[in-house]
Amino acid sequence: MTLSLPDDYVTLDLETTGVSWQRDTIIEFGAVRVRNRKPVATFQQLVDPARPVSAFITRLTGITPAMLADEPTLDRALPEFLDWCGDDVLVGHNIAAFDMQFIRSSSMLLLHHDVPNPVLDTLKLSRQLFPGERRHRLADLIVRFDIADVEEHRALSDAQQTRLCLEWMREHC
Numbered sequence: 727m728t729l730s731l732p733d734d735y736v737t738l739d740l741e742t743t744g745v746s747w748q749r750d751t752i753i754e755f756g757a758v759r760v761r762n763r764k765p766v767a768t769f770q771q772l773v774d775p776a777r778p779v780s781a782f783i784t785r786l787t788g789i790t791p792a793m794l795a796d797e798p799t800l801d802r803a804l805p806e807f808l809d810w811c812g813d814d815v816l817v818g819h820n821i822a823a824f825d826m827q828f829i830r831s832s833s834m835l836l837l838h839h840d841v842p843n844p845v846l847d848t849l850k851l852s853r854q855l856f857p858g859e860r861r862h863r864l865a866d867l868i869v870r871f872d873i874a875d876v877e878e879h880r881a882l883s884d885a886q887q888t889r890l891c892l893e894w895m896r897e898h899c
Contacts, residue, residue: 772789
């Protein structure tokens with residue numbers, strides 16, 4: 727199968743206070759800018775959620791309330807992140823169902839406009855390319871593709887691993 731994938735894009739990942747884009751909020755942005763299939767810049771920003779962070783999220787991500795206390799709130803962090811992304815294709819693992827729900831709803835609420843960037847979801851791509859595999863989580867792909875042993879659940883690290891997964895699929899499929 728020949729894949730038609732962009733050579734220039736941004737991989738991104740978020741950490742959030744929970745899984746509901748309607749109730750929860752972003753606490754970390756991580757992204758990798760890619761040009762000609764090579765990483766050229768990174769973006770990482772913690773975000774003060776202006777609400778408590780659960781012990782579960784702290785255990786999962788290692789992000790403590792103290793780490794977020796002096797960080798910008800989402801109304802400042804989101805425009806900076808979106809400006810950094812520009813009009814690039816946004817690539818992420820489960821980006822369509824998770825990350826973009828948070829980004830789009832926050833953009834509509836805070837900036838009063840949608841995010842028009844094209845989106846490429848490596849979860850959907852993996853399901854398409856490997857229909858015989860049962861699991862398609864980022865944690866599964868990084869092990870299957872021999873990229874890493876564990877998913878760190880930190881935004882920049884996960885964005886970097888997502889980029890490596892996309893390039894692995896491009897090269898091997």
